[in-house]
Amino acid sequence: MEHTAQDEAPDDIPNDLPGAEAETPAAVEEGAAAGEDSTPAEDSAVVEDDAEDAEDVSPEEEFRRELRLQPGHWYVVHSYAGYEKRVKANLENRIQSLNMEDYIFQVEVPMEDVVEIKNSQRKLVTRVRIPGYVLVRMDLTDESWGAVRHTPGVTGFVGHTHQPVPLTEDEVFSMLAPTLAPKETAKAAAGGSAPSTPIEVEFSVGESVTVTDGPFETLPATISEISPEQQKLKVLVSIFGRETPVELSFSQVAKI
Template structure:
């Protein structure tokens, strides 16, 4: 019977009515809300229980919490020592900057010092310009006197040689006949009337110290044996006169067109003709070692290294020795003398030894 009842119900019509009722109810609620103009706070209901004492309860609540306080204190803990040190550094830097600025400002304000000598010495009086000039002139004269040296005779000879006419030629001669050839040429140029073109004939000489048997002897000898220098104007006549002079074997260079010497070559061969004497050093130049130039003297020694000699003077007189070194410029020998079965070097002069 229940099944029949449920089957006879018109569910569609019921659903439509229910839907309409719901819409009417919702519309009524919305309309009521629109008509209400009172604020919400007036509609709120403040419910207070007269029997409950709220303020009293608040006073009785204990808010102290040791654990929470410890956490907060740890979070807010500050290293007081570090904070104090940082503050001190900031203060020190600030003071240093202020002092530097003050020092710079003070330095700019200081005026240059224009007072007397701080060492206590009085100011020197101003010197008269004329006096200063006179002193300077005297100093120049003194300096010139100190720097002055005798005239170099070689420079004078160089200038004279450069100004002479003609050119220098070299001729061969028999060794030992150089001076004879010179005399013959001078005689022939006069007899053959070519003296105007043959100006000068020279045989370069030099001073040599010969030491033989301990004896020193100054000897003047031909510097270049077998050669004679002639200054002349070269032509057929002068060439013939010189070439056919007895003792002459020919010209240096081309036999028929000889080559003259260059100036420096002629100067070096002829400068031994200059007479140079030693003089005392110039006053004021002693400290500088200035003195007149002197002609160099060649020493010719009659000794040989390894030669056995006999010492004739000095502490080792009578002893034999062997020459180990010869010093011609100083006139000394180094001789090895046997003493106590050992060879001892002894320095001796040439005249202290003799050949065996």
């Protein structure tokens, strides 16, 4: 019986034939080229997404994140009003002299920038936000408690005498966040371009004043409204037995 060439061909083709070797590198190179084309685009997209995420994080949220990652808890100690900064310096010196750096991490006196208006002049001042109090971030132990409690100028912890209660995250944020405001913002406030900065005035609602300028000059008046940003007052002036509201500038009235 005769066999054809087709019948004599083996059923299985070895993987190491020259033809197979010729095709495999080409396929690999093509796949690699495709991978090289897509990788930079994907990396660029990831970088852009990360940049957008970073831009979306507000300074307030970033500060909260830092608070969560910091070791220890925040406690409040009493001090004599007007001696807060001195107590802070005393505490920091005592931490070093007693080698308490591993237990007491940070001491802060909450500050704020305030625009004061006196004699119609705006002046930016930095003052203690909570007079008589100092914040301390620490791990509470008998030793760290004693180091803080016996610091000159400290009159005690807020809360239980020997077991003070730490502040919550929201409490710490509300006390320390104002100190994060950039100085440029505060300076802009002095020029009147940042209305969010607190403004103190020398007048108060219900106070009696004397009108010093305008048609009602020399008449007594009572302050009913104060607009610090506009440096305006709304006062009640008694005219013919009736109280009439009049809007005046700070410079048009004087304290009695």
